[in-house]
Structures are given as C-alpha cells and as structure tokens.
Amino acid sequence: MDTKNNLDNFLxxxxxxxxxxxxxxxxxxxxxxxxxxxxxxxxxxxxxVVIMIxxxxxxxxxxxxxxxxxxxxxxxxxPSTKHWFGTDDIGRDVYSRVxxxxxxxxxxxxxxxxxxxxxxxxIGIYSSYNKILDNIFMRICDGLKSITSTLLAICLMAVLGAxxxxxxxxxxxxxxxxxxxxxxxxxxxxREQTYIEAMHAIGAxxxxxxxxxxxxxxxxxxxxxxxxxxxxxxxTEAALSFLGAGVPAGVPSWGSILNIGRSHIYxxxxxxxxxxxxxxxxxxxxxxxxxxxxxxLDPLTN
Amino acid sequence: xxxxxxxxxxxxxxxxxxxxxxxAIDGVSFxxxxxxxxxxxxxxxxxxxxxxxxxxxxYDEKYTAVYEGKVLLEGEDILQIPxxxxxxxxxRRISMVFQDALSSLNPVFTVGYQIRxxxxxxxxxxxxxxxxxxxxxxxxxxxxxxxxxxKQYPHELSGGMRQRVMIAISLACKPRLLIADxxxxxxxxxxxxxxxxxxxxxxxxxxxxxxxxxxxxxxxAETCSRVVVMYLGQIVEEANVEDIFDNPKHPYTLxxxxxxxxxxxxxxxxxxxxxxxxxxxSQIPTGCRFAKRCPYAKExxxxxxxxxxxxSETQKVRCFRYLEGGGIRYA
Amino acid sequence: MKKYIIKRILAVIPILLxxxxxxxxxxxxxxxxxxxxxxxxxxxxxxxxxxxEAMGLNxxxxxxxxNWIVDxxxxxxxNSVVSNAPVASVLKGHFLPTINLAAFxxxxxxxxxxxxxxxxxxxxxxxxxxxxxxxxxxGISVPSFLxxxxxxxxxxxxxxxxxxxxxxxxSAGAIEHIRSLTLPxxxxxxxxxxxxxxxxxxxxxxxxxxDYIKMAKAKGVKEGALIGIHAFKNALVSILTVIGQxxxxxxxxxxxxxxxxxxxxxxxxxxxSIGRRDYEVIQGIVLxxxxxxxxxxxxxxxxxxxxDPRIRVQ
Numbered sequence: 001m002d003t004k005n006n007l008d009n010f011l012x013x014x015x016x017x018x019x020x021x022x023x024x025x026x027x028x029x030x031x032x033x034x035x036x037x038x039x040x041x042x043x044x045x046x047x048x049v050v051i052m053i054x055x056x057x058x059x060x061x062x063x064x065x066x067x068x069x070x071x072x073x074x075x076x077x078x079p080s081t082k083h084w085f086g087t088d089d090i091g092r093d094v095y096s097r098v099x100x101x102x103x104x105x106x107x108x109x110x111x112x113x114x115x116x117x118x119x120x121x122x123i124g125i126y127s128s129y130n131k132i133l134d135n136i137f138m139r140i141c142d143g144l145k146s147i148t149s150t151l152l153a154i155c156l157m158a159v160l161g162a163x164x165x166x167x168x169x170x171x172x173x174x175x176x177x178x179x180x181x182x183x184x185x186x187x188x189x190x191r192e193q194t195y196i197e198a199m200h201a202i203g204a205x206x207x208x209x210x211x212x213x214x215x216x217x218x219x220x221x222x223x224x225x226x227x228x229x230x231x232x233x234x235x236t237e238a239a240l241s242f243l244g245a246g247v248p249a250g251v252p253s254w255g256s257i258l259n260i261g262r263s264h265i266y267x268x269x270x271x272x273x274x275x276x277x278x279x280x281x282x283x284x285x286x287x288x289x290x291x292x293x294x295x296x297l298d299p300l301t302n
Numbered sequence: 303x304x305x306x307x308x309x310x311x312x313x314x315x316x317x318x319x320x321x322x323x324x325x326a327i328d329g330v331s332f333x334x335x336x337x338x339x340x341x342x343x344x345x346x347x348x349x350x351x352x353x354x355x356x357x358x359x360x361y362d363e364k365y366t367a368v369y370e371g372k373v374l375l376e377g378e379d380i381l382q383i384p385x386x387x388x389x390x391x392x393x394r395r396i397s398m399v400f401q402d403a404l405s406s407l408n409p410v411f412t413v414g415y416q417i418r419x420x421x422x423x424x425x426x427x428x429x430x431x432x433x434x435x436x437x438x439x440x441x442x443x444x445x446x447x448x449x450x451x452x453k454q455y456p457h458e459l460s461g462g463m464r465q466r467v468m469i470a471i472s473l474a475c476k477p478r479l480l481i482a483d484x485x486x487x488x489x490x491x492x493x494x495x496x497x498x499x500x501x502x503x504x505x506x507x508x509x510x511x512x513x514x515x516x517x518x519x520x521x522x523a524e525t526c527s528r529v530v531v532m533y534l535g536q537i538v539e540e541a542n543v544e545d546i547f548d549n550p551k552h553p554y555t556l557x558x559x560x561x562x563x564x565x566x567x568x569x570x571x572x573x574x575x576x577x578x579x580x581x582x583x584s585q586i587p588t589g590c591r592f593a594k595r596c597p598y599a600k601e602x603x604x605x606x607x608x609x610x611x612x613x614s615e616t617q618k619v620r621c622f623r624y625l626e627g628g629g630i631r632y633a
Numbered sequence: 634m635k636k637y638i639i640k641r642i643l644a645v646i647p648i649l650l651x652x653x654x655x656x657x658x659x660x661x662x663x664x665x666x667x668x669x670x671x672x673x674x675x676x677x678x679x680x681x682x683x684x685x686e687a688m689g690l691n692x693x694x695x696x697x698x699x700n701w702i703v704d705x706x707x708x709x710x711x712n713s714v715v716s717n718a719p720v721a722s723v724l725k726g727h728f729l730p731t732i733n734l735a736a737f738x739x740x741x742x743x744x745x746x747x748x749x750x751x752x753x754x755x756x757x758x759x760x761x762x763x764x765x766x767x768x769x770x771x772g773i774s775v776p777s778f779l780x781x782x783x784x785x786x787x788x789x790x791x792x793x794x795x796x797x798x799x800x801x802x803x804s805a806g807a808i809e810h811i812r813s814l815t816l817p818x819x820x821x822x823x824x825x826x827x828x829x830x831x832x833x834x835x836x837x838x839x840x841x842x843x844d845y846i847k848m849a850k851a852k853g854v855k856e857g858a859l860i861g862i863h864a865f866k867n868a869l870v871s872i873l874t875v876i877g878q879x880x881x882x883x884x885x886x887x888x889x890x891x892x893x894x895x896x897x898x899x900x901x902x903x904x905x906s907i908g909r910r911d912y913e914v915i916q917g918i919v920l921x922x923x924x925x926x927x928x929x930x931x932x933x934x935x936x937x938x939x940x941d942p943r944i945r946v947q
Contacts, residue, residue, distance in 0.1 A: 139647050139648065139651050140651055140655075142647075142648045142651065142930075143648050143650075143651025143652045143654075143655055143923075144651075144655065145881075145926075145930070146648060146652050146881070146923045146924075146926040146927045146930065147652060147655060147656065147919060147922075147923045147926075148881055148882065148884075148885040148922070148923075148926065150882075150885040150886055150888060150889075151885045151888070151903075151918075151919050151922060151923075152655075152919075154888060154903060154904075154907065155656075155659050155915060155919055156659070157907070158906075158907040158910075158912075158915055159659060159660065159912075231774075235776040238776060238778075238779075239776060239777075239778055239889045242778055242889065242892075243888070243889060243892055243904050243907075244904075244907075244908065245904070245907050258778070258779065258782060261782065262782060262893060265782070265785060265786060265790055265797065266790055269786060272782050272783070272786060276779050276782065276783065279776065279779060280774055280775045280776075280779060283774045283775075283776070284770065284771070284774035287770065287773060287774050288770070355847075358850075358851055360847060360850055360851060389853045389854075389855055390853065391853075392850065392851050392852060392853040393851065393852040393853030393854075394853060397851070397852075398848075398851040400844060400847070400848055400851075402844060405843065405844040405845065406844040406845050406847070406848040407845055407848070408845040408848075408849065408863055408866075408867070409845070409867070409941070409942070409943060410866045410867055410940060410941050410942060411863075411866070419849075419852070419854065420852045420853070423852065423853045423854060423855075424853060455942040455943070457942070457943050468848070471848075471852060472851075472852075
C-alpha cells in the first residue's frame with residue numbers, strides 16, 4: 001500500500017518535473033534570445049549581414065551600370081552623380097563593381113564555410129571516435145598549422161590558377177582542419193559524459209551513438225566557428241584577389257578593385273575607400289554576429 | 303575575561319546587482335577573544351563566508367560591495383581606515399584559510415615562494431631568512447621533510463598537505479586572528495580530523511583568536527567554545543557550545559542539531575531534515591526570516607521581525623516563541 | 634622537465650614529415666605538367682621531354698620525394714626555373730626584410746596589447762574596457778592589406794611622414810630602416826595585437842576571479858604584485874599560445890603587407906613567383922617558413938613548461 005503510494009507520488013513528481021524542466025528550457029531559450037537582442041553589438045552584426053546578403057542578391061537591381069562596361073574616356077574619375085564611387089583605371093563604374101563584388105565575396109565566404117563546415121565536422125567527429133584516424137589527423141593538422149592557412153591558400157591558388165571555384169576549393173581545404181578541431185574537441189567533451197557511457201553500457205551501436213547523440217552536440221560550436229570562417233574567407237579572398245591570385249581579372253571583387261587602387265593611390269582614393277569600407281564592414285558584421293551566436297548558444301563562455 | 307581581539311558591531315554587507323542593492327548579511331554582531339575559537343554555523347548562503355570576507359574587506363568596494371557597521375580590530379574600526387592600509391592588516395593581524403586548498407594555492411609558484419611571500423610582505427627579512435622561516439612554518443604545521451617541500455608545487459602535494467601549507471601561509475606572520483572558512487570541507491574524514499586538531503593546537507600555542515566557519519556541527523562540538531548560528535544573513539542564536547547542544551533556544555538551531563546523523567538510537571528512523579529551502583536573497587520575507595520553514599511559526603512571525611535578545615549572560619536568541627515563554631523540543 | 638623537452642623535440646619529426654609531404658605534393662601532384670607550365674603551351678615536344686628529364690619528373694613520385702628531401706638536407710632547394718639561380722641563395726636575399734618586418738610588428742603589438750588587455754580586465758565593463766574591446770574588434774575586422782592601404786593614404790600620401798613604399802636596410806641607417814618599416818609593421822601587427830589583447834583580457838579575467846587571487850589578497854599582497862605577478866604568470870600560458878600563433882601568422886601574413894608596401898621580402902617574392910610560375914621558389918619559401926614555424930611552436934611548448942609546472946608532468 002505504502003509502496004504503491006510512493007510509486008504514484010514518484011511518477012506524479014516525475015511528470016511534474018519534466019514539465020517544469022521543459023518550461024525552464026523554454027524560459028532559458030527566451031532569456032538567451034533576449035540577451036542576444038539586448039546585446040546591441042550582435043544585433044548590429046545581424047543587421048549588417050542581412051543588408052550585405054540583400055545587396056548580393058539584388059545586385060543587378062542596385063547596380064547602376066554594367067560592371068564590365070568600360071568607358072576609357074572617363075577613366076579614374078572621382079565620384080559624381082553618374083559614377084557614385086567614381087571610375088577605375090579603364091573607366092569601369094566602381095559603385096557597380098563594389099556591389100557585384102559583394103556577391104563574389106559573400107558567395108565565396110558562404111560556400112567555404114558550408115563546405116568546410118560539413119566536411120570538417122564529419123572528419124572531426126570520426127577522429128574523436130577512431131584513435132588511429134585521430135592520430136593521423138592531428139599530425140596533419142599540426143603540419144598544416146605550420147604551413148599556415150595564408151601560405152597554403154596562396155600556394156594552392158598558384159597551382160590551381162585564378163578562378164572563383166579554385167578560391168573556394170583552396171579556402172575550404174585550408175579551413176577544414178579548423179572546423180574539424182572544434183568538432184573533435186567538443187565531441188570529446190560529450191563523449192566523456194555519463195549518459196554516453198551509459199549508452200555504451202547498454203550496448204548501443206557506436207555509429208548510432210556517434211551520429212545521433214554526439215554529432216548534434218558538436219553543432220553549436222561548429223556553427224560559431226563557421227561564422228568566423230565566413231569572415232576570414234572574405235578577408236582571404238580579398239587578399240588573394242588583391243595579390244592577383246584570387247578571382248580572374250575581369251570578375252569584380254573588392255580585392256581586385258583595391259589592387260588597382262594601390263597603383264593609383266596618389267590620385268584615386270575612391271578606389272580604396274569604398275571597397276575597403278565594404279570589406280571591413282561586412283567582416284565586422286560577421287564577427288559581431290559570430291560573437292553573438294556564441295553567447296547565445298553557449299552562455300558559459302561569457 | 304581575556305582581551306577582545308575583534309568585535310563586529312551591527313555589520314551589514316550589501317552587493318550592487320542589476321536589481322539594486324542586495325543585503326547579504328544584516329546587522330551581524332559578535333566578538334572573539336584571545337585564545338578562543340568561535341564557531342559560525344549555518345547552511346550555504348547564510349552569509350557566513352560573506353561575514354568573513356567582509357572582515358578582511360576582500361570585496362571590491364568601488365563597484366560591488368557596500369559595508370555598514372563596525373569591525374573593531376583591537377579597538378580600531380578597520381572599515382573606516384583607508385583601503386590601502388588593509389594590506390598591512392591582511393596576513394599580519396588577520397589571516398584566512400580558505401575551503402579548497404587546491405584552487406586557493408597559486409599553481410605556478412612553489413610552496414616555499416608562497417610562504418616566503420607572506421613573510422616578506424610584512425617583515426623586513428632576507429630571502430634566505432624567509433626561506434628558513436618558511437621551513438619552520440611547514441614543520442610547525444606538521445609537514446615532514448619541509449626542506450624538500452618548499453621547492454615543490456601545490457599539485458605535487460596531497461589534499462591534506464595542501465591544507466597544511468595554506469595554514470602555514472596564514473600563520474606565517476603570527477596573526478592575532480585566524481579566519482578558517484570551511485577549512486576541511488574538501489578533505490577526507492580522517493584528514494579532516496587531523497587538520498582540525500592542528501587548528502586547535504595552534505590556537506593554543508600561538509594564543510590567537512579563531513573564527514571557524516563551518517556547516518558541520520560535529521566539528522563545532524569538538525573544537526569551539528562559543529557558537530554563532532546564522533540564517534539568511536542574520537544571527538539567530540549565539541551561545542556557549544554546551545548550551546547550543548544541550549539547550550538550544552532557536553528552532554533553526556534545533557533543526558540543525560537534529561539533522562546530524564547519529565550512530566546510536568533507531569537506525570531505521572528517517573533522518574530529520576529542515577523543511578523547504580533557503581530563500582533567495584532577493585526574496586527575503588518581511589517577518590522572521592525562518593518563519594516559512596519553522597514548525598512553530600505563528601501569524602506574528604510572518605509579519606514582524608524578532609530582535610536578537612539576550613536570554614542569559616552568554617546566550618542570545620532571535621525568536622518570539624522563546625520570548626513568549628514557549629519551549630521547543632526534539633521532533 | 635628534461636623528459637618533457639625531449640618529448641617535445643621528438644614530436645617535431647612527424648610534423649616536419651607532414652609539412653614536407655604536403656608542400657611536395659602541392660607542387661607535384663597537381664593537374665598539369667610542370668614542364669609544360671614552365672615552358673608555356675607552345676613549347677615543342679622535345680623541349681618538354683628534355684626538361685622533364687632534367688627535373689627528374691620521369692621518376693616515380695616517391696623517388697622524386699626522397700631525392701628532394703635529400704637535397705633539402707644538403708641545403709639544395711633546387712634552382713629557380715626562371716632565373717636558374719639556386720633557390721637557397723634567392724631566399725637568402727629576401728630573408729632579412731621579412732624577419733625584420735615580422736619582428737617589428739610583433740614588438741609593437743606586444744607592447745600595445747599586453748598592457749591594454751590587462752587594464753581592460755582590471756576595469757571590466759568600464760569605459761576603458763569598452764574602448765579596448767572596440768579597438769580589438771576593429772583589429773580583427775580590418776585585413777592587414779586594407780589597413781596598410783589606409784595608413785599609406787593618410788601618412789604617406791596626405792601627410793608625407795612616411796615613404797609610400799620601398800625598404801631601407803639597416804645599412805642605410807637605423808632611422809631610415811625604422812621609417813620604412815613603421816607603417817608595414819603597424820598594418821601587419823594590428824590584427825595580432827587585437828587577438829593578444831582579447832586573449833590577455835579574457836585570461837586575466839578568468840585568473841582574477843580565481844581563489845588563489847583571493848587568497849593572495851588575504852595574505853596582504855599589494856594590488857600591483859597581485860596583477861603583475863600572481864595573475865599574470867597564470868594568464869601567461871594562454872597568452873603565450875596567442876603570441877606563438879601571432880608570430881607564425883605575422884611571418885606568413887607578411888606576404889600581403891610586403892606587396893602593399895613594396896618590401897623585397899619572402900612575401901613579395903612568393904607573389905611575384907606565382908606570376909612567373911616559379912614553383913621551385915614557391916616551394917622553397919613555403920618550406921622555409923613552415924620550418925621556422927615548427928621551430929616557433931617548439932619554443933612556445935617549451936616556454937609553457939617554464940611558466941606552468943603542471944605541464945611538465947604530463
């Protein structure tokens with residue numbers, strides 16, 4: 001009789017507990033989202049990124065002149081009502097080129113973070129599980145760390161040749177170890193937790209544990225890392241294009257406009273200021289957003 | 303009676319938070335005499351650690367904490383002296399031993415460095431001399447082969463050994479008052495006893511006052527001469543150690559005593575627990591702070607706050623029931 | 634301690650192996666015939682065959698790798714396919730400007746970032762902290778070449794304080810040397826200063842909240858020693874990591890900054906070699922910098938063990 005009462009009590013408490021827990025979780029999520037919105041910097045970051053995405057998508061409507069159109073008679077002209085950001089050394093409209101350049105930058109950044117995010121996560125999670133693979137992987141990571149991503153990207157571009165596709169391939173290759181490390185270390189943390197041990201004890205299949213239970217837990221640090229990869233890819237693409245080893249000559253890109261600006265630094269400031277501002281602001285936006293997402297997903301780091 | 307080393311008068315500490323000032327301790331008064339061990343007892347969150355850190359003014363006074371009342375160290379109010387002067391008091395006249403020796407000892411400095419530093423801050427001695435004194439301190443706290451230990455790092459020592467090192471650091475300048483904040487909580491039971499014995503022994507040897515902060519009434523019974531019981535930032539009872547155990551006047555004190563597991567008696571009986579949990583500081587009740595959890599609470603307890611009233615020469619209690627002549631008894 | 638250092642040194646060997654394999658395969662396993670790439674697509678079949686033979690491209694790949702490594706150990710990095718000069722001597726001519734630039738950048742950023750990071754941690758949430766955070770945020774958002782261009786527009790073109798480009802070696806006088814490197818060093822160092830500032834702030838905050846700082850305070854340790862000795866030595870382990878990474882980053886990041894400012898270092902050499910398809914030189918530069926980086930990582934690892942005794946045990 002007593003036992004039955006106890007059991008009833010227990011079950012009742014349990015369902016009560018789980019509903020309380022759900023409520024708490026919901027509340028917590030709300031608190032974090034509020035904190036994100038309250039953190040002005042993250043909101044600014046979000047707004048910048050959204051605006052940049054809109055510019056990239058709507059480039060054909062926003063641009064005033066075909067970015068490839070040359071007007072040699074009007075070369076190196078300062079900003080005017082016709083050419084808002086002036087013209088470059090062969091008379092192309094800088095405003096339209098910067099707008100189309102947004103497309104290139106965001107496309108490269110997005111593709112790189114997506115590709116390296118997915119592949120890096122798979123490699124990272126697998127190596128957290130397989131010791132031999134892990135050892136090989138870590139040695140490769142150490143080696144690549146010494147070559148550094150900048151030099152590796154420059155080399156890859158030198159070998160592959162200038163094209164948007166090759167920029168994406170190089171930068172994705174360079175960033176995979178980055179993401180894989182993050183996924184690997186958070187997979188290690190999850191793996192040590194008691195419930196994972198318990199699942200091993202009750203004989204769950206390792207692959208099931210790996211992909212159903214461990215993988216989702218590595219997702220948030222990987223997403224945070226992906227936004228930073230996004231930002232750094234924009235920087236590297238601009239740097240590569242600035243060096244003439246990024247996108248091919250004709251394609252409008254912030255880096256290649258800056259390259260022309262370097263040669264005309266004495267008389268054409270507009271070739272540096274506008275693409276420079278676009279680069280810096282979009283990278284700033286992504287960094288702010290990344291910080292915000294990190295605080296949102298993992299309040300402990302704050 | 304022997305001389306008073308420290309006397310707290312109506313001490314309050316509030317913290318600045320996003321929701322305004324929160325009073326963590328409220329009107330705490332007690333004193334410690336030379337050669338005496340005073341126990342401060344209560345559940346976590348009762349303000350016993352805040353009290354001890356307030357005595358040393360360890361909180362950031364510009365941004366975090368606001369103190370009221372007086373802390374008289376041998377007659378001088380150290381809450382009023384310039385903050386910089388506190389550096390001469392800390393470690394020299396008042397020392398503190400913290401709960402977790404592993405995290406309280408700096409991991410990147412040797413044991414010897416940390417003791418020498420404590421000595422050389424307050425005394426003009428050479429490095430060599432300080433080292434000799436450090437070795438003496440280590441043997442005083444019962445560490446074998448101290449010459450070797452001074453060169454070791456905290457992580458190379460056992461838990462009990464680390465706690466002894468921390469005591470050696472605090473006693474390096476022979477302070478007048480030692481505050482021991484749960485000095486044995488992180489240790490094994492056998493080591494706990496050794497450390498407590500050491501504190502009692504040093505208390506007599508060095509003739510200093512000791513404030514022993516603990517939630518363990520067993521430790522209090524063995525070591526202290528007087529006890530202060532705190533609940534939610536206030537003292538609810540103060541008495542000699544015999545009176546606390548034999549003749550408790552506050553229901554909370556009684557509850558604490560009853561929650562001690564015992565070897566004798568009916569083992570199948572469920573262990574007594576005090577109902578409910580300690581309320582948050584931001585939700586302090588208006589009346590008696592213990593009323594919500596008190597088996598004797600009446601209407602008045604919920605609306606009016608009782609004062610801490612002396613009931614005998616040595617005992618004080620904060621409870622209407624006692625003042626109205628009602629008794630309390632073991633459940 | 635000794636054991637730890639020996640273990641670290643031995644761990645360098647597999648890393649060097651990986652580095653050399655990666656660099657080797659970068660050049661040799663890529664699609665397209667290097668001989669064709671060098672001679673151009675309109676070269677005759679005989680010329681191509683002859684060059685392939687001369688470059689040893691007809692050997693199996695592993696043999697080529699071993700030959701290459703053996704040569705590298707003898708200090709022979711091959712010959713430039715453009716000028717035919719030995720790569721080693723080409724690198725020697727471009728080595729100093731890069732090292733000087735990176736060192737200058739590191740010195741500036743260390744002197745700026747460590748104190749600022751510590752002050753920011755001390756004044757957490759106050760105006761100083763916010764200013765430092767904003768500076769740090771700008772630092773990681775403005776790429777070095779962009780900052781270089783901006784500095785150049787302002788200080789060289791508008792105010793004419795610094796030369797627009799070019800490099801004055803030590804032999805041209807210390808002042809000229811420093812003048813020619815100031816803007817490039819700031820451009821290169823700003824980002825790393827920002828990273829170090831963030832790390833210093835974060836690790837100081839973590840350390841300042843720890844029990845041993847409270848304990849030291851209770852011992853009577855003065856404010857200055859509390860932050861400068863107790864807290865700093867503990868924070869140093871994570872700060873050292875960033876310093877190591879920053880030196881590595883500055884060495885390779887120099888490529889872009891050198892091009893901006895026309896400094897004849899390894900960086901501008903690699904960029905011009907890309908245009909000339911001079912793979913031997915590219916390979917040599919990357920190998921050299923990677924080896925230096927491995928060495929820097931080794932030193933950082935050993936430095937840890939001096940700062941934190943707990944690391945020696947592992």
